Amino acid sequence: MDDQNKNLFLAIFLSGMVMLVWSIWFQPPPPQPDLTLPPGSVQTTDGTSVATPPAASDGATDTPELPTSTHAEALSKAPRIQIDTPKLSGSLTLMGGRIDDLKLKAYRETLDPDSALVTLLTPFGSENPYYTIYGWGRTGDMPADSVPGPDTMWSLESGKTLTPETPVTLKWDNGRGLIFRRTISIDDHYMFSVEQSVENTTGAASRLFPYSIVARYGAPKTRGFFILHEGIVRMSDGELEEIKYKKIPDLDPVASEGANAELIDVKESGWVGFTDKYWMTSLIPAKDQPFTSVAKYIPDSDIYTAETRMPIQTVEPGSKVSVTTRVFAGAKEWETIRMYQNDEGVDRFIDSIDWGWFFFLTKPIFWLLHTLKGLIGNMGWSIIALTLILKALLLPLAYKSYVSMAKMKTLQPEMEALKERCGEDKQRLQKEMMALYKKEKVNPAAGCLPILLQIPIFFSLYKVIFVTLELRHAPWIGWIRDLSAPDPSSILNLFGLLPWDAPGP
Structure with missing residues (x-):
């Protein structure tokens, strides 16, 4: 090997070593969470103790064992509202008001035109549940059943099928003077809009905070290739963060969460969710809406969650408070994501693509x-x-x-x-x-x-x-x-002339 080739390989090796050392030693340290709060509470700016939002039904957090049901059996456990748009099909359940059944109409699992549609979200009770859930967190000494939870059975107040032209509204009365409503709408692509409201008919003020959660049970099968990111992706006031699925369980334990977590206070704009190679589910609060962005792993239940928590709202007697969060659930199409960024103000949403x-x-x-x-x-x-x-x-x-x-x-x-x-x-x-x-x-x-x-x-x-x-x-x-x-051609199929694939390695 002559000196010129030696210099070339040496330069390539040194360049790779510089990039490796920089990525390992010069990353900014993550913010340190407050570990002084008691378990089951969340810190607020005024010192109020508030309950940590649940990610699943009460039984799901007690044990890592999940009920073994087929997808169809899991869907039949509660009344459902159908979802039908040009790009999505599925349903949402009245139990907890979760969006937990979603298929992508434009994408199939294989090249076979009769193969199954790509399934993005799946209900609790099926294999590897993956869904979004919304609610209101309680403060102080409010009873747990005074706010809607993951097992709350909502009633359908208006609408029949969720389409781009027909939103649906869910309603739940806690029997103590607070009436909760949830209006869900969707566009022609992959963006849901969830407006949560609470009406206070009592004679005393109530303090609550709205939250949204994407919950995923168990780490999905990933490509495991170093150039591809799959896991948490979030934007926090212009700062992009990516956490691979295999790194999420290594987050620092946070006593107030009862889990391994990383919390970021977002002041103006951001979003958080899970991304796979081609698909993504992200929570997007309104622009200029402060919120807490949470990436969390619950070891006992093997649940991964991405959460947004809004500031505490004071609902005066006779008044009503509402907050809206958007949810992107679909394919990472460049044109669609760029449209949400440029036309609908989702900050740097194009960076959700790796x-x-x-x-x-x-x-x-x-x-x-x-x-x-x-x-x-x-x-x-x-x-x-x-x-x-x-x-x-x-x-x-x-x-x-x-x-x-x-x-x-x-x-x-x-x-x-x-x-x-x-x-x-x-x-x-x-x-x-x-x-x-x-x-x-x-x-x-x-x-x-x-x-x-x-x-x-x-x-x-x-x-x-x-x-x-x-x-x-x-x-x-x-x-x-x-x-x-990979190229399917092989001498065994005459380089693609015969109608079958080459055998795998």
């Missing part, structure tokens, strides 16, 4: 790929066109590298002569080689640097192709019907 370390490269690369797809009509040919464009843009750098390598090649005979003349005298050899480089105006690192500058660009191209939803089940030519999957 752009990685080189986001300043992956974002414009994906924009160009998306634009080419609109012009060409096929994602495979668009990738080829994008690669050619990138190679053309990098041609000046590549040219400099080739020129430098050519110059070094012409000096090889003289360098070999120097080695023979200097023998074992390394110091003299190094000195005479530097003099030769200076005389011939050759920089030995000039061929290495242009190659190093190209590495993050093509890594970013690979990142875009790997993580973005737009390549899922996207066909190209012949036997290649899914650009997000």
